[in-house]
Amino acid sequence: MTYRPVSGLALAADIDAGRLSPGDVLNRAEAVIAEHEATIGAFEHLDIAAAANAARTASGPLHGLPVGIKDVFDTADMPTTYGSSIYRGHRPVADAAIVSMIKRAGGTIIGKTVTTEFAFFEPGKTRNPVNPGHTPGGSSSGSAAAVAAGMVPFAVGTQTGGSVVRPASFCGIAGYKPSFRLIPTVGLKPFSWTLDTVGFFAAGIDDVAYFVSAATGRNLRTDGAAPGAPRIALAHTHLWHEASGEMRQALETAARHAAAAGAAVAEIELAGLFSEAFAAHQIIQDHQAALALAWEHENHSDSLSAILRDTLDYGRTISVDDYDAARRTARAARLALRDTLTEFDILLTPSAPGAAPEGLGSTGSAIFNRLWTLMGVPAINVPGLKAGSGLPLGVQVVGRHGRDHETLLAAKWLETAISGAN
Amino acid sequence: MTYRPVSGLALAADIDAGRLSPGDVLNRAEAVIAEHEATIGAFEHLDIAAAANAARTASGPLHGLPVGIKDVFDTADMPTTYGSSIYRGHRPVADAAIVSMIKRAGGTIIGKTVTTEFAFFEPGKTRNPVNPGHTPGGSSSGSAAAVAAGMVPFAVGTQTGGSVVRPASFCGIAGYKPSFRLIPTVGLKPFSWTLDTVGFFAAGIDDVAYFVSAATGRNLRTDGAAPGAPRIALAHTHLWHEASGEMRQALETAARHAAAAGAAVAEIELAGLFSEAFAAHQIIQDHQAALALAWEHENHSDSLSAILRDTLDYGRTISVDDYDAARRTARAARLALRDTLTEFDILLTPSAPGAAPEGLGSTGSAIFNRLWTLMGVPAINVPGLKAGSGLPLGVQVVGRHGRDHETLLAAKWLETAISGAN
Numbered sequence: 001m002t003y004r005p006v007s008g009l010a011l012a013a014d015i016d017a018g019r020l021s022p023g024d025v026l027n028r029a030e031a032v033i034a035e036h037e038a039t040i041g042a043f044e045h046l047d048i049a050a051a052a053n054a055a056r057t058a059s060g061p062l063h064g065l066p067v068g069i070k071d072v073f074d075t076a077d078m079p080t081t082y083g084s085s086i087y088r089g090h091r092p093v094a095d096a097a098i099v100s101m102i103k104r105a106g107g108t109i110i111g112k113t114v115t116t117e118f119a120f121f122e123p124g125k126t127r128n129p130v131n132p133g134h135t136p137g138g139s140s141s142g143s144a145a146a147v148a149a150g151m152v153p154f155a156v157g158t159q160t161g162g163s164v165v166r167p168a169s170f171c172g173i174a175g176y177k178p179s180f181r182l183i184p185t186v187g188l189k190p191f192s193w194t195l196d197t198v199g200f201f202a203a204g205i206d207d208v209a210y211f212v213s214a215a216t217g218r219n220l221r222t223d224g225a226a227p228g229a230p231r232i233a234l235a236h237t238h239l240w241h242e243a244s245g246e247m248r249q250a251l252e253t254a255a256r257h258a259a260a261a262g263a264a265v266a267e268i269e270l271a272g273l274f275s276e277a278f279a280a281h282q283i284i285q286d287h288q289a290a291l292a293l294a295w296e297h298e299n300h301s302d303s304l305s306a307i308l309r310d311t312l313d314y315g316r317t318i319s320v321d322d323y324d325a326a327r328r329t330a331r332a333a334r335l336a337l338r339d340t341l342t343e344f345d346i347l348l349t350p351s352a353p354g355a356a357p358e359g360l361g362s363t364g365s366a367i368f369n370r371l372w373t374l375m376g377v378p379a380i381n382v383p384g385l386k387a388g389s390g391l392p393l394g395v396q397v398v399g400r401h402g403r404d405h406e407t408l409l410a411a412k413w414l415e416t417a418i419s420g421a422n
Numbered sequence: 423m424t425y426r427p428v429s430g431l432a433l434a435a436d437i438d439a440g441r442l443s444p445g446d447v448l449n450r451a452e453a454v455i456a457e458h459e460a461t462i463g464a465f466e467h468l469d470i471a472a473a474a475n476a477a478r479t480a481s482g483p484l485h486g487l488p489v490g491i492k493d494v495f496d497t498a499d500m501p502t503t504y505g506s507s508i509y510r511g512h513r514p515v516a517d518a519a520i521v522s523m524i525k526r527a528g529g530t531i532i533g534k535t536v537t538t539e540f541a542f543f544e545p546g547k548t549r550n551p552v553n554p555g556h557t558p559g560g561s562s563s564g565s566a567a568a569v570a571a572g573m574v575p576f577a578v579g580t581q582t583g584g585s586v587v588r589p590a591s592f593c594g595i596a597g598y599k600p601s602f603r604l605i606p607t608v609g610l611k612p613f614s615w616t617l618d619t620v621g622f623f624a625a626g627i628d629d630v631a632y633f634v635s636a637a638t639g640r641n642l643r644t645d646g647a648a649p650g651a652p653r654i655a656l657a658h659t660h661l662w663h664e665a666s667g668e669m670r671q672a673l674e675t676a677a678r679h680a681a682a683a684g685a686a687v688a689e690i691e692l693a694g695l696f697s698e699a700f701a702a703h704q705i706i707q708d709h710q711a712a713l714a715l716a717w718e719h720e721n722h723s724d725s726l727s728a729i730l731r732d733t734l735d736y737g738r739t740i741s742v743d744d745y746d747a748a749r750r751t752a753r754a755a756r757l758a759l760r761d762t763l764t765e766f767d768i769l770l771t772p773s774a775p776g777a778a779p780e781g782l783g784s785t786g787s788a789i790f791n792r793l794w795t796l797m798g799v800p801a802i803n804v805p806g807l808k809a810g811s812g813l814p815l816g817v818q819v820v821g822r823h824g825r826d827h828e829t830l831l832a833a834k835w836l837e838t839a840i841s842g843a844n
Binding site for chain 1: 498508509512516517519521522523524603607612615616638639640642650710713714716717718720721742787
């Protein structure tokens with residue numbers, strides 16, 4: 001199978017210079033989708049003709065660039081299922097805020113990408129473009145796969161546990177989970193309201209930074225920048241032993257290349273409070289999910305997957321005292337992490353336990369992502385390394401809350417440092 | 423006009439003891455509504471028969487107690503308009519989280535109460551039960567009026583600026599805006615996602631504390647408690663001169679009664695950073711509203727009120743730099759307020775500039791509420807005092823973030839101390 005993610009930044013430059021028309025770009029996207037969608041299954045809903053029509057009068061930095069939107073975001077002109085049969089045929093009244101922002105920036109939203117059920121664990125139909133026998137990861141399965149397969153240069157996802165960084169790692173593309181509260185979640189079907197975070201996919205760091213800059217009007221771009229070498233902490237949590245040998249090697253390869261390129265690299269242990277915070281993530285998530293999906297749980301229990309129903313059942317048993325204690329633990333860990341990130345610019349950690357697991361029965365494990373979602377800090381999958389099987393192995397760059405531009409620049413620096421490492 | 427808010431706590435005790443049946447309570451509510459609704463206009467949608475049927479199998483601490491829900495919350499079994507003609511006839515798929523929580527606690531949701539347009543400033547039809555020539559306040563107009571008129575013992579509202587404390591003050595009832603993030607906003611139509619807060623109305627402090635305890639499973643109750651005298655700061659902000667003479671007198675009356683009952687009362691000035699934070703509230707709110715309502719703004723501009731359209735137009739002009747600066751100011755003020763609230767248990771401030779203004783063209787001013795919403799701290803309207811006109815004058819108790827129970831207990835203490843002051 002041949003696939004190639006397409007640089008959205010390069011497409012924007014081509015359109016800007018008149019080398020490509022928006023119609024050319026859309027035709028290419030259509031051709032790639034026609035070739036691969038039957039295998040990959042990235043889209044829940046697709047309407048390129050309508051999108052082309054709607055974008056006819058568009059202008060802005062995303063003008064002519066096709067975008068996929070995870071089907072947990074409301075769209076007024078497309079069905080929105082949240083990955084659940086309960087919402088089959090549902091058509092929201094209004095667009096989610098990020099959808100409006102992308103349209104304002106001129107983007108052409110061609111379809112809704114496959115999500116796991118309510119962005120939790122029950123998989124959808126999507127396959128990994130690198131090897132269709134493997135999961136693309138989740139819950140933003142379709143968004144990651146559509147970008148990795150070159151169907152769209154840009155896609156939007158969400159992360160509550162590990163739903164952006166993990167699929168980006170499995171599919172070999174850039175995935176960026178911004179600082180908590182940077183991007184509005186208005187019009188996103190909530191699962192856990194203090195954890196749900198809007199995230200972005202693109203071929204590489206320059207591309208994803210261009211995309212989010214265009215959508216938000218913030219200068220988060222990394223192209224053209226020549227960032228200095230960051231101070232890097234290769235961070236081991238209590239879960240380090242859960243990473244595969246190949247993933248540990250990938251981290252060490254990335255650290256070695258970073259050091260060779262001039263970065264100060266230290267190894268640190270994040271134990272104690274941070275392992276408590278890891279456990280707190282699940283308590284907070286499940287308690288909130290049981291409230292956020294209370295209506296579905298009580299009225300359509302039979303239409304929920306077993307894994308979600310069990311989680312909501314469990315969530316209802318979590319006491320407010322345990323929930324409050326988990327929130328206090330999270331707050332304490334955030335302060336401790338802030339202190340750690342005065343000594344270092346970024347943490348370098350695994351994006352996932354290893355390469356994408358075989359089969360489609362599970363979207364893989366979020367254990368290397370949950371802590372960073374709970375901390376509310378920017379987390380970025382840096383692509384470039386590979387397992388012996390040829391499947392991608394992403395490394396994760398974690399920065400300080402609110403320092404998204406600095407973190408993207410460090411991720412770009414690392415991406416350059418490790419390029420050619422395979 | 424005669425009206426009388428009904429104690430929900432007393433009704434719960436009567437039902438519990440078998441002195442009243444849920445049917446009796448509902449019949450009384452129906453009779454009061456039949457008598458007053460044509461004048462007051464508290465409800466956007468009302469279906470007592472359906473509610474009675476749905477609640478037939480209910481049990482829990484709110485069993486048999488009628489509840490009104492502000493029409494900015496999604497309900498699966500009732501229309502939901504968000505106070506806008508754009509959503510006329512809209513029927514959401516799922517209930518908002520707080521609706522599910524109230525149903526789980528056994529509450530009987532009899533209808534949707536009138537909200538201003540998208541909980542902003544354009545008034546609905548509701549009149550003040552104390553004097554129908556005056557506004558009930560907003561944006562939770564119908565919820566406050568329904569409780570004040572004795573139609574329901576409990577109602578739910580929201581506050582983004584001053585939409586709970588102000589109407590509670592104007593209508594002479596208890597209004598409680600909890601700490602930010604204590605109550606899920608899932609299923610609430612967003613206006614400003616870091617400010618929108620779910621709030622509660624009832625006859626008095628014991629009642630509102632009972633209601634929120636029942637809905638959340640938290641022990642926030644004040645009935646039966648004998649709290650000690652709080653350390654009170656009579657807090658003057660830079661807006662003190664905007665309070666009417668009668669409101670200033672009400673505050674001084676409350677302070678005098680509190681001191682006589684044994685409280686330590688000091689006067690403090692909250693200037694400088696806090697006046698900057700007051701200004702920051704509007705920047706944050708309007709920037710976020712322009713994103714939260716982007717779809718309505720772009721697709722249904724003609725169906726928006728002039729005041730909302732102008733606000734959204736303005737919101738789009740706010741730069742991300744100004745927005746980020748406003749967020750930093752808010753954070754600094756929160757830390758400063760936390761320090762202030764180590765020396766005092768509560769701040770005592772006006773709930774509104776004065777009594778409810780005459781006429782229905784405006785719901786009055788939120789200038790005495792916005793700062794506390796931005797601070798994310800619990801804010802409670804304590805009823806009991808009156809202007810010369812007979813209209814209520816509420817005083818506002820503000821506590822420390824997360825110390826909601828302590829703040830409710832202090833409000834209860836103050837309510838007792840000032841009872842009989844008029």
